[in-house]
Amino acid sequence: MLIGELSRRTGVHTHQLRYYEAQGLLEPGRGSNGYREYPDAAVLTVAQIRRLLEAGLSTQEIGFLLPCATGAAPDLEPCPELLDALRARLRAMDEHIDTLNRSRQTLHDYIEVTERRVSSHPYSPCTVMT
Structure with a gap:
């Protein structure tokens, strides 16, 4: 899905999604046209990022914790x-x-x-x- 679709599905502005990408929290592929293409799993990843941000964690801390996140809550291993x-x-x-x-x-x-x-x-x- 393109960044606009990810934004609509998550309620997160595209500039925030780009920021998450710049911080290494999201890793979209690139289509032949150069556009960002996100897998369906990115919706869950964005939900996890948002919840971890709500906990007061920095994006650097989230980058460390995100591989341990499971589910939308997220639960942490x-x-x-x-x-x-x-x-x-x-x-x-x-x-x-x-x-x-x-x-x-x-x-x-x-x-x-x-x-x-x-x-x-x-x-x-x-x-x-x-």
Whole structure:
């Protein structure tokens, strides 16, 4: 099938499909006219890529995991390297969430302190540019 048909069947824009190809996640053949030709199995591969992206994985990580993917969910065939990669990604996400939570709390503290100052000193000489 041509890229337009794959796009229609998966709901993924053609530029995204080309990006997946550039990242080595999809490997279309080429017709005699030079057009990309995807096998029917590409529909499942695109579904797997999309689900793995939803999990917060990078295309590089997906390239590593995709050979282990089965089914549309996708299910992953267990192996130590795969679990190590998934656990490392989860740790990185947890660290990022912790950092965001600390930043959120700090911003909340600034707002709270500033609101208290506004109630005690309603007129302030500072000008904030947005």
